[in-house]
Amino acid sequence: xxxxxxxxxxxxxxxxxxxxxxxxxxxxxxxxxxAGREIAIFRxxxxxxxxxxxxxxxxxxxxxxxxxxxxxxxxLHQGLFNVRTGQVMCAxxxxxxxxxxxxxxxxxxxxxx
Numbered sequence: 001x002x003x004x005x006x007x008x009x010x011x012x013x014x015x016x017x018x019x020x021x022x023x024x025x026x027x028x029x030x031x032x033x034x035a036g037r038e039i040a041i042f043r044x045x046x047x048x049x050x051x052x053x054x055x056x057x058x059x060x061x062x063x064x065x066x067x068x069x070x071x072x073x074x075x076l077h078q079g080l081f082n083v084r085t086g087q088v089m090c091a092x093x094x095x096x097x098x099x100x101x102x103x104x105x106x107x108x109x110x111x112x113x
Contacts, residue, residue: 015103015110022107024048029063029072035113039100042083044070049083050100050111057093 018032024043031053032039040053040063049070053062060076067073070084080090086097101112 013112015112018109018111021104027067029067031063034111039111048102048109050102051083051086051097056095
């Protein structure tokens with residue numbers, strides 16, 4: 001994977017190329033490996049959101065879940081998270097998801113990690 005020019009943010013976070021815009025259809029999610037992390041990238045209309053891909057309850061892959069608007073349903077125990085904020089919307093998860101900034105540069109999605 002090729003990385004974009006480092007644009008260092010707060011606490012040493014940098015922008016990393018994650019995927020092509022066209023690889024994420026509206027209302028869908030993909031998994032990208034970014035800086036050694038498994039990140040789910042969600043597309044809502046023309047906006048992109050990124051979270052850790054694993055549910056904080058039992059580690060299920062959230063990109064395999066059902067995306068309804070900005071809410072992702074875990075495919076294992078049906079816990080719900082808001083992909084914009086990472087907040088838990090319905091148990092069994094109790095801890096929120098880590099979220100990441102996403103930007104589009106030359107039709108490429110970049111995630112700040």
